[in-house]
Amino acid sequence: MEAIGALKQRHFNNAFENDDDPLAIFSPEKLVDAAIRSPFSHFDLNTLDGEGAGKKKHSAFSSKRAIFSAWGLLLGFLTLISMITFQIHYSLPTPIHGGRDPVTGQPQFSEENVRQVVRYMTRDIGYRVVGTEQEQETKTYLIKELSALREQAHIESLRGAHDLPNFDMWVQVGDGSHRFDFMSKVVMKMYTNMTNIIVRLSCGPECDENSILLNAHYDTTLGSPGAADDALGCGVMMEIIRIMSLRPAPKKNSVIFLFNGGEESLQDASHSFITGHELKDKVRAVVNLEACGTSGPEVLFQANSREMIEAYGTVPYPHGTVLANDLFATGLILSDTDFRQFVDHGNLTGLDMAVYKNSYLYHTHLDLDEFMEAGLPQHMGENALALATYLTETANLVNLERTSSVVFFDVFGQFFVSYSWTAALRAHVLIGGLALFTMVTGVSRPAIRGTLSILLSFIVALLLPNFTVVLLQALGTPMQWFSHEWLSVGLFGPVALAGMFSIQYLFHDKRASTAANELSTLSGLQLFFTMTLVGASAVGLASSYVFALFTLSFTAGLMFNHKKAASELKNSSEVTRVEYATYFVITALPTAYFTFVMYSLLDMFIPLTGRIGVDAPVDNIVAVMSGFVAFVFCPPLLAFSHRFGRAVLKRIILGLVAVHIIxxxxxxxxxxxxxELHPKRVFVQHLRNMTSGESVLYLAHADPGPFYEPYVTEVQTMFKSEAQFRSASANPSDWNAIYPFNQFLESYVLDTTGYIRSQTNNKTIAESNQPLTDLIQDAPKLIAENIQYDPKTGLRRLTVLCTHPNYIWTVASFDTHLASWSLGSSDPFSYSTHYVIRHVGGHVSDSWRVDLEYYASGPDDKLRVELTAMETEGFGRDTERELQGSGEIGVMRQIVKSRPLWATLTYFSILTDTFEL
Structure with missing residues (x-):
């Protein structure tokens, strides 16, 4: 019987491998016949006895119908999974516009109330950059609104409402300094007049010893009105305060709301609170509300204690995974939040939650209320309210311990799972042991050949799409996928699949039956994921739960296959084939889960490529990511590719290559x-150099996509000036105003002197040949005081005093070997190096000072300091100083006015000078 079976199998292989007309089956009667035949049953052409030419021809047609039917049904199943998970992934709750809960009678969280706050902060106030008048307006507005909420709660208590919480409020204005390491650079931060607005709701002294902190920032970055980032967080906290102040006081812990006024300036206000406010020692944990996108659900992307992760399990719309936690810890995501200050300086545990989808609009002029998706404020608000309620009513906030040894993830946004790393290891051992058992008992039949083919398929899936990058660059069309996330998969996915299937084609064992090849490959996939699970568990990677899911699914599928196939065998108990239904058993859960995660992966990384630097190989990054998606989306397809022989597999490969090229x-x-809604980020600064007398315009971008031809050439024509290229590496101080982000920029520089002289009505400026910078009044200055030199130690001491009326965000940079300084938050380096000290102050902060002591060759070995200061004008209201000679006449106004729709501008004007102190 086995010899007859082998003969029939060879006949089956030859029938397919010599067939040159796979499309001949598409006649109506054959399609009907194919539809009637069930592809769920194991289709094996070994059953054909080949009696008569007509019967052989009919058998070939039937087999082709079965091929298309089997592939079509499986791919249709995968498509259906993708569509369902897409709908679940992007669903948001229905916005609520006020009123009370019909069951509890308590006030409901209202998205409309949040949006009223967001609209006022973004439309009526605008760009709330630290140090500007708008920052001061925001402070006044928030204090007014919070005072109104306090008065409302007081009125309710007079009307007979009982047990309402105590409503306390503080306005903190502080000075300080801290070291900020970011993007592989070290920045020393100084701040003055940094403002925080703090509200506490509690049941009294018995609640105040242990508090939960909710944090959001009300300032914005340069060039953005900050609707999602972070007026949304402020609006959500305002609404939570309204609700919690009108219901019975929390029974166990108090809740503190921090509206901090300086996150975009590198987290100064949160540092000020956690190191200087009277409530800092009462805070036991923190929930940070942030955004780097404008749509979809917010994600829990940082969590560092078991208790806080368990608290997150109480929210109505969980969306978070330790995958994001591990990914953020790698530093690949170029972003940071106030959460860092609370952890580093307050030793707190907590949750960091952020809106992340559609981050094309993040830190742009389009971060407006109208682009914030309906249901997003409701989603974040109800989750944050649930957390605040649980943490004040039920949670024990004493002795929370920081840990990264917790596995957590949501299941399709419906419920939340968390367990300890110890429990994870036990589960992984059990899953790995079960997989090993199936291999020992013959349920799984991995072979070196099949397992090696899986490993090579994975490697090829990652590498081969990079050849597409070469093709795109040869065509002069890099980053064409940028504005369409799914185009990345469409561009690189087919060639990744073609590479994976090509490996399977090469490793297809001609000496064995197609069924044996199929089972060997499927078993090799099980072994591949089991080995990956063992490796990830050995290094303590919490994200290894994903590999456990794949391993368990393959093990369950192979056990199902063995049982089903064995029940159909009459003369042998040895299973050497794969039942069609097995693929549905294996793919259902892991494909559904990975697809759900994959949407987040694309939403996060594709927009990110627009701001990681001109030298970043973004096409290659996306190519590798897309190859990874192609492999992990449905690994069993590698086994299924063997089902109908090498000839069919060859045609599939050629078809994928053709689809790819087209x-x-x-x-x-x-x-x-x-x-317009997926803009290129363009950075513009108008620089007046007091040392050289130059008045120049810098144009830069942060990705390797098209820039010079579509934009720089247009600006050259506008200002009638030729642009000169300046690399970031050769001119590291060009963009000191936004250090350390400047390391990702390369610039084109235009002289604006001629344009200014031609546009001004000031005859002195128009007719003078002297540098325009000579006419600038009240320019920032550095002076040295209290200078001393000790010849015994070789140390020179001085106090550096900076005055900068009408300027903000000063940056002082110098090279020396410091022995000490007055920045108490950090010691200087023990060797000579480059220092960058950034100062930011609240509105009307026009001076600062620092004491330095450095090794000098003598009393006249002066310290050479380069100072950069930023103009206060131009942030959102497009107002500019019409001078006296500042050189700002119409330059930025013209740049903003002529901005192309496909670009977004981060623009500012700076003055730079060099001082010998």
Whole structure:
């Protein structure tokens, strides 16, 4: 019987591998016949006895119908999974516009109330950059609104409402300094007049010893009105205060709300609170509300204690995974939040939650209320309210311990799972042991050949899409996927699949049956994921739960296959084939879960490529990511590719290559990386150099996409000036105003002197040949006081005093070997190096000072300091100083006015000078 079976199998293979017309089956009657035949049953052409030419021809047609039916049904199943998970992933709660809960009678969280706060902060106030008048307006507005909420609660208590919480309020204005390490650079931060607005709700002294902190910042970055980042967080906290102040006081712990006024200036206000406010020692944990996007649910992307992770399990719309926690810890995501200050300086545990989808608009002029998706404030608000309620009513906040040894994830946004790393290891041992058991008992039949083919398929899936990058660059169309996240998968996915299937084609064992090849490959996949699970568990990677899911699914599927196939065998108990239904058993859960996660992966990383630097190989990064998606989306397809022999597999490979080439050519012809809602980030600064007398305009971008031709050439024509290229590496201080982000920029520089002289009505400026900088009044200055030199130690001491009326965000940089300084938050380095000290102050902060002691060759070995200061004008209201000779006449106004729709501008004006102190 076995010999007859082998003969039939060879007949089956030859029938497919010599068939040159796979499309001949598409006649109506054959399609009907194929539809009637069930592909769930194991289709094996070994059953064909080949009696008569007509019967052989009919068998070939039937087999082709079965091939298309089997592939079509499986791919349709995968498509259905993707569609369902897409709908679940992007669903948001229905916005509520006020009123009371019909069951509890308590006030409901209202999205409309949040949006009223967001609209006022973004439309009526605008760009709330630290140090500007708008920052001061925001402070006044928040104090007014919070005072109104306190008065409302007081009125309710007079009307007979009982047990309402105590409503306390503080306004903190502080000075300080801290070391800020970011993007592989070290920045020393100084701040003055940094403002925080603090509200506490409690039941009295018995609650105040242990508090939960909710934090959001009300300032914005340069060039953005900050609706989602972070007026949304402020509005959410305001609404939570309204609700909690009108219901019975918390029974166990108090809740503190921190509206901090300086996050975008590198987390100064949160540092001020956690190191200087009277409530800092009462805080036991923190919930930080942030945003780097404008749509979709917010995600829990940092968590550092078991108790706080368990608290998150009480929210109505959980969305978070330790995958994001591990990914953020790698530093690959170029972003940071106030959470760092609370952890580093307050030794707190907590949760960091942020809106992250559609981050194309993050830190741009389009971060407005109208682009914030409906249901997003409701989602964040109800989750934050649930956390505040649980943490004040039920949770024990005493002796919380920081740990990263917790596995957590949401299950399709419906419920939340968390367990200890110890429990995870036990589960992994059990899952790995079960997989090993199936291998020992013959349920799984991994072979070196099949397992090696899986490993090589994975490697090829990651590497081969990079050849598409070469093709795109040859066509002159880099980053064409940028404005369409799914185009990345469409561009790189087919060639990744073609590479994976090509490996399977090469490793297909001609000496064995197709069924044996299929089972060996499927078993090799199980072994591959089991080995990956063992490796990830050995290094303590909490994200290894994903590999456990794949391993368990393959093990369960192989056990199902063995039982089902064995029950159909009459003369042998040895299973050497894969039942069609097995693929549905294996793929259902891991494909659904990975697809759910994959949406987040694309939403996070594709927009991120627009701001990680001109030298970043973003096409290659996206190519590798897309290859990874192609492999992990449905690994059993590698086994299924063997089901109908090498000839069919060869045609599939050729078809994928053809699809790939057509997709690349069509997208290259019709797609452009940017559009109005997926803009390119352009950085513009107008610099007046007091040392050289130059008045120049810098244009820079933060990704390797098109820039010079579409934009720089247009600006050259506008200002009638030729642009000169300046690399970041050769001119590291060009963009000191936004250090350390300046390391990602390269610039084109235009002389604006001629344009200014041609536009001004001031005859002195128009007709003078002297540098425009000579006419600037009240320029920032550095002076040295209390200078001393000790010849015995070689130390020179001085006090550096900076005055900068009408300027903000000063940066002082110098090279020396410091022995000491007055910045108590950090010691200087023990060797000679480059120092950057950034100072930021609240509105009307026009001076600062620092004491320095450095090794000098003598009393006249002066310290050479370069100072950069930023103009206060131009942040959102487009007002500019019409001078006396500042050189700002119309330059930025013209730049903003002529901005192309596909670009977004981060723009400011600076003055720079060099001082010998």
């Amino acid at each position: 997709t690349v050519l069509i997208s290259s012809a019709v797609m452009y990386p940017y559009d």
